[in-house]
Amino acid sequence: MNFSNKKLTDDQLLHKAASLLGVGEFQLFTDAWQAWYDEKPSEKRIEPYFMEFLDQSLVPFWVRNYVRKILSNKELLDRESRRLITGRITYYGPLLAFFVFFMLYLIKG
Numbered sequence: 001m002n003f004s005n006k007k008l009t010d011d012q013l014l015h016k017a018a019s020l021l022g023v024g025e026f027q028l029f030t031d032a033w034q035a036w037y038d039e040k041p042s043e044k045r046i047e048p049y050f051m052e053f054l055d056q057s058l059v060p061f062w063v064r065n066y067v068r069k070i071l072s073n074k075e076l077l078d079r080e081s082r083r084l085i086t087g088r089i090t091y092y093g094p095l096l097a098f099f100v101f102f103m104l105y106l107i108k109g
Contacts, residue, residue: 010059010067017067020074026050032066 008016018028029050033041052058059067 009057010064011053011057013067013071014053014059014063017070020070025053028066029053029060029063032060032063035066035069036062 014025014028018025021028023031026046029046030041033039033046049060049063053060053063
């Protein structure tokens with residue numbers, strides 16, 4: 001069986017995003033609230049949503065949106081870093097080869 005095409009659930013995506021950021025799930029809920037509502041929530045404000053997540057694996061819409069942004073930014077950064085590495089090699093590779101051959105020419109001179 002091929003499980004690579006299996007779509008991750010909201011709670012699995014939440015765990016993945018928290019792991020990428022190096023924070024706990026509660027902190028992710030707090031950050032998501034702040035990003036969505038543009039205000040810093042108290043622990044009491046987040047706690048009912050977080051308890052519902054722990055009990056029933058229900059992820060609020062504002063957390064789901066925040067998690068998707070984090071994961072899409074991670075994928076974008078991965079693609080961009082690969083593009084930049086390829087660009088550096090294609091730009092600096094010939095320059096480095098020229099420099100090495102030029103130095104060998106001067107040394108053997």
